[in-house]
Amino acid sequence: MSVPHEALDFERPGIFRRIQLRDWAYIALTIAVGVIAFWQYGHMMDRYDTGGLILAVGLSAWMGWFWRPWQAFSIIVGVLALFGIWLYADDLARGSTNFWLNYVGSGQAGVMWMSVFLYLSTVAYVTGLFSRSDFPTRVGGAFAWIGAGAGLMALLVRWREIYLTDPTWGYIPVANLYEVFILLAAMTTLMYLYYESRTGQRTMGAFVMLVIAASVTFLLWYMFSRGAQEIEPLVPALNSWWMKIHVPTNFVGYGGFAIAAMLGVAYLIKHRLERTRPDAAITQRIPSKEALDSVMYKAIAIGFAFFTIATVLGAMWAAEAWGGYWTWDPKETWSLILWLTYAAWLHMRFTKGWRGPVMAWWAIIGLFVTTFTFLGVNMFLSGLHSYGEL
Amino acid sequence: MSNIDQAADAGPSPASRQKAARKPRRSRILVDFMGSMTLAITLLVALAIASVIGTVLVQNEPYTEYLMDYGPFWHEIFAGMGLYQVYSATWFLLVVAFLVISTSFCVYRQTPGLIKDLRRYNTQVKEKSLRSFNASAEADLDQPQDEFLQHAHRVLKAQGFRAREKSTDGQTVIAAMRGRWNRLGYLLTHVGIVVICVGALADGTTLLKINEWLGNLEIETRSVPISEVPRSAWIPDWNPSFRGSVEIPEGASANVVFLPMRDGYFVQELPFRIELEEFRIERFSTGAESSYESDLIIHDPDRDEPLRHTISVNYPLIYNGYAIFQASFADGGTRLDIDAIPLGAEALQELEVPGRVFQEVDIPTPDGDTRTIEFINFQLENVVPLLDEDGVRENRHMGPSFDFRLMDRTGHGLYYRNYQRPALQEGAMYFLSGVRESPADEFHYLFLPADADNSLERFRTYLAMLHNPEVRNEIARQVARDDDTVEGSQNQAIAQTAAELMGLFAQGGYMAVHNEIESRVPAERIEEVRDLMVRILHAGLQGLYMEVLQDEGVVSIQEEEQRFLEDTISAINAISLYQSPFFFHLKDFEHREASGLQIARAPGQSTVYVGSTMLIIGIFLLFYVSYQRLWIMARRREDGEGTHVVLAGTSNRHQVEFEEHFAHLKRWIIDQKPVGNADDSTRESNNKND
């Protein structure tokens, strides 16, 4: 029975040996892109911007290693975005005259493609839930990838469009509700795809994509009824380096909470079906309660961790912009409420070992608190954060 | 802690057993209660609910506003409960204090056990208890014990476990653990929260409240000049933390800030004086503000030379621990040179009104009365975004405007906003004046047509002539004479009617004309008479206009002139609703702005940041480092040469991952097969329960 040790694989090879050739290639590519970006735009960047660029390169390289699909994804998105930017050359007007820009490469076109594919993905996943075959959910996954890619491409191109509209306006497109909704949809989709690829539970998508489709619907409504896609200059308070890290960090939080809530829905349905129709096909198709619970926990954990960082970053920003790191502005206060909601959830799980329907319900209620923090505060309460007004 | 507890229960140490047997002491109960999860959750929920109240009920409004919104009864109750300043209410601070105490107790209670936990490998476990673990496995190997143990250690080491080994009577126990940083994460999160709260408390208003209780301080609720604020509302420089604001006009300076407190304020002294040299608003091409900036000069007796520094939004000045922020801006008392143009017979004799924003000036009206104008605000730039027909964005620059209120002797009056320059509206230029009943309403606009020189001259001439009875009579006679459709005998009557109608119109617009007709004519004939009268009136107004044009030397009337007449008639008709005997025209101004500064001292800030860092690091350790313990028990097989092995493990969370990892460990340690190569024949459950 004795086997030579070398044949057993318990000894994790060193980190450098685990990085494969393709990882090295990807890392080299991201660094090269970073260097080129610096060489092109370095003269416009202060040290914070430079730090941000290094951070972005490091993050992307790490992501590529941590989750390999990110490599191809980020390259394709990057190439498409560059294509759009290249088509514009230096003339914003081409957005409406150039065929490719009009239908593919512009920010607005990207958003439309994102919307279409995320809707299609939702339909495919829901179909997959009711079908015996894995095919529809695989299609759903592919569409979700395309949708998320289109959304990220749209943001990257829009970044350039803002500078083309007026070079003095320049800001990163995470400054208004329209832009952050694109970010939210793309980011949540990617987070979901990560969990799907790690667990292989494809039917989770039938639930998670519903909330993403809902956010796409809001985005479209906002666009068509309010012309939200118009590029406006920043209000002075938002003209800060902090915005670039505060906002995306926040949206990892919101995305995690949204995923957790939808898995909570799946959990409750599964829980009910197991009692009422244990043998039905649909009951079998929904992932096991343990699997749902595990992903729900992970989504809340990552969401909570990032939301904590985002709140602290927000406090630091507030200290610089408003003169106080905590002023009980409604947005701040609701962030605290949201944070407390999930802190309590985590305590119940950690210390009391709670699982089951109560925690699922809690996660669902959490999404309502999240939505209020994100949107409701801007709509119903007045405060310093009022630039995101509807 | 449930799973670790389970491990401890499974193999109880003598110490913990004894503790359980002893009767709890009273202090112990207190510690248990204060550090209990139930209390913690209750407090978290209480804090959440209180926070919700604070956002639903708008905070820190003037008390008069609350009184109007909620009525005297609820206002008393709300004010008494501190709901208007929830976050500094005593009960709220108590909840936070309890939270801090509860968390501290929790840390206090957990830490010794935690340290012991990390030190103690517990090589004393019983075989029976190992078997009862959720994750456990057992096997008989042919391998000699030494060789097995050696192998096991290699696996444990490679997998990041630290291990202790103990042998008694031919039985060896290896106790191992990994992911100890996770336990540190627990400490960091909770200590972090305590640190944050302590830092925040230091920056709160508690010290002021205590001084209020002690009678050292008293809130000032009146808004009076600073020299009249009693000393009891002044806070000398001892106050270590505050956040207040002050508005400084250009060229002026301040050495105090105002700290808002409930329905009033305190005056906080500063050890230096801040002078505002200039305030600027930088704009984008659209006219939207891109930046607010203040050039400050700090005069500090401790400095040889004053410090000059420019602050803007997001870029404050930190001076000796005082942070000075650009918070807002306002008018600083702009000088306004205004012509009051009477809207009547004296329309050509303007009155010069010198004023300043925030000032009140009395003006004699032509009818011998007095009105008071209160200058409320001045706006240098008015940009209105418009979409043209093609949907392309366009910005209209309307130029300067000023806001004022015109009051009669009783103090009643409407609110107005006048623009200095005429604005283009559908192809013609107008002087605009908005009027509204209260600042909450929308403006209704009076459009006074501008003539070819972009001045009000022609309109004023017309208005003055219309108000002059002699001119009216003269014009009326001309009109009647020139009208071919009437017979000579009716001339007189028509002329009289025309003059009368013009008089009525001058006084009260079409409304006055209508009222007059209604009072004189039987109901069934009103329609018919009204049409006739309006025709006569218009003929008169037109005749008057011809006169004006003639005086100006204009001979041929173009569409443009015709339109001017129509606009003039509409404007005169609207004057009766405008409720001001004057049109106030801004001739000139000297802009002076004030910068709103926020000045804060927050010695607790770095403490809060340190606490936040601890919290974040702690959370990541808690979530992403998995704390695992593993026991391996090995003894000689009773039936021969080999080794009997029991393997058991536990983790404090991440059950699913742990079970997977345990399966791997079992394969490496017991089966001694690689995990990667999945020959499933030997795959068995690691969990003997299923």
Ligand code: HEM
């Ligand atoms: C960042 C948020 C927080 C996280 C992630 C967190 C995590 C935890 C964890 C993991 C435990 C269980 C200890 C263990 O199993 O090792 C725990 C216990 C506890 N936490 Fe928190 N906590 C957080 C915030 C708070 C807050 C805000 C309070 C305020 C009251 C609090 C009070 C407590 C109390 C009282 C216990 C019970 C300690 C005991 O059982 O003796 N925690 N927390």
